Amino acid sequence: MNQTAKGLDRRSLLAALGGGAALASGAALGGGAAAGLTARPAAAAATKPDPAITEVQDWSRFLGEGVAAHPYGKPSKYEAHVVKRDVEWLTAGRESSVNFTPLHELDGIITPNGLCFERHHGGIAEVDPAKHRLMINGLVDRQLVFTMDDIKRMPRTNRIYFLECAANSGMEWRGAQLNGCQFTHGMIHNVMYTGVPLRILLEEAGLKTNAKWIMVEGGDAAGMNRSIPIEKALDDCLIAFKMNGEALRAEQGYPLRIVVPGWEGNMWVKWLRRIEVGDQPWHAREETSKYTDLLADGRSRRFTFVMDAKSVVTNPSPQAPLKYKGPNVLTGMAWSGRGTITRVDVTLDGGRNWRTARLDGPVLPRSVARFYVDFDWQGEELMIQSRAMDDTGYVQPTKAELRAVRGLNSIYHNNGIQTWLVRANGETENVEIS
Secondary structure (H helix, E strand, O other): OOHHHHOOOHHHHHHHOOOOHHHHOHHHHOOHHHHOOOOOOHHHOOOOOOHHHHOOOHHHHOOOOOOOOOOOOOOOHHHOOOOOEEOHHHOOOHHHOEEEOOHHHOOOOOOOHHHOOOEOOOOOOOOOOOOOEEEEEEOEOOOEEEEHHHHHOOOOEEEEEEEEOOOOOHHHOOOOOOOOHHHHHOOEEEEEEEEEEHHHHHHHHOEOOOOOEEEEEEOOOOOOEEEEEHHHHHHOOEEEEEEOOEEOOHHHOOOOEEEOOOEOHHHOOOOEEEEEEEOOOOOOHHHOOOOOEEOOOOOEEOOOOEOOOEEEEEEOEOOEOOOOOEEEEEEEEEEOOOOOEEEEEEEOEOOOOOEEOEEEOOOOOOOOEEEEEEEEEOOOOEEEEEEEEEOOOOEOOOHHHHHHHHOOOOOOOOOOOOEEEEOOOOOEEEEOOO
16 A cells, blocks of 8 residues: 555545445455455446445444343344234234244244244243143053153253144135235244153153054143144154253243144144043044134045145245345245255246255255245346245145145145235235236
C-alpha cells in the first residue's frame, strides 16, 4: 500500500471509493484475485456511499452484555419472528390443539428444540422427575417399576428421527387451504433422541410367549394411550429422555416419552408412565374414533402406522417469497417412514420438466433429508413441486392419485405432492394443478 493510502482511515478510504464502485475490479486496490476480490456486476455497484459500510455502527462502538446476561441462550432479537404458530379456529381449545414448526425459516435437517411443533390432547403436563415412574405390567414374567435414575443407568443410544403428526397436511385433502408451508406441512420436526432401547426394558421384564402387542400410556390429563405391535417395540423404539442433547422440554414429554421411528406421531406417547403387554390391540379412542382413515364408501382404514414418503419446498413458499431476480436457491425437506430418502425431483413448471435435486447433509433412515436446486429467475411465473423417493422404491404420489384411492373424507396421511405458484412479483401462494 502506498503512503497516500496509509494516511487514510477506513471510513475515508471507503468514502473515497464511492461506496464500493471502485471495488468492481480487484485491480483497483492493486490486489486483483490474489487479494480475494472478485468483479461485481455493474448493475449492483452503488451510486453513492452506503452508510451500512461507511458509518461505524452502534454495536461496534459500545460494549455488549456479558456472559451472565442469558444463562440459557436465546436467538437474536432480530429473529423474534421465527416462532411456532397455531391456527386458533382449528380446535375448540388450545389445551387440545397443535402449533406448527416454521419450516420456511429453517435449514439443514435438525429442528431446534424451541421450534418443534406441539400437539396436545390435555395440555402440557409439568411432571416432577423425582416422582415420575414407568411401570411395565401385563403379559410379562416380572412386573417392574422404574425411576428416572433407573432408566438413566441403562445402556443408551442416540438416533436422529423425524416425528410427523398423521394430520399433517390434513386440511389440504379437499383442496388448497392454508397459505404457508408452516401451516400445510409444519406438524413435523427432526431431532436427535437420546434414550434406552425399549427392547432392553421388555427383556428385563420378560415377555410371555403370547405377548403380541404393547399399550403405551401417558401421564397427562388426557391419559393418552396407543397400541404398538410387539415386533416394532422390539425393533427400533426408544424410551427417550433427551432431544438434541438436552432434557426433553415439558411440551415434548418431559421427563420421558416413547419414540416410534417412522410411525405416526400420535403413537409417540409423551409423559410416558406405563407399558402394558397384551395379546391383542386395545382399540383405544385414538385408534378407533380417531387416527383412522375414512374412505369414500364409509369404511375406515385403521392401524395405518407408517408415514409414507413426503416432501415440501420450503423456499420459495408463501411465507418466503422470491425477492430477487437472478441466481436463487430452492430448498426443501423430504422424509419417509419406510426407510431412507434416495432422491428428490423438483419441477418449476408444474410437472412438465423435472430435475433431480441435490441432497446435502446426513441422509439417514426415517430422518428428514435436505435438498437444494440452484436456479435462475427472471420474473416468470413458476409452478413449483417436489417429489420424494425412498429406498423401498416408493414414489410420493400426487394429490389426485391419493384421492382416487381414498376419496375426500380423510384427515390423516396426506403425503400428496404440494404445489406453490410463484407470481411475476415473487409473491407465492398455495395452489393445486387440476
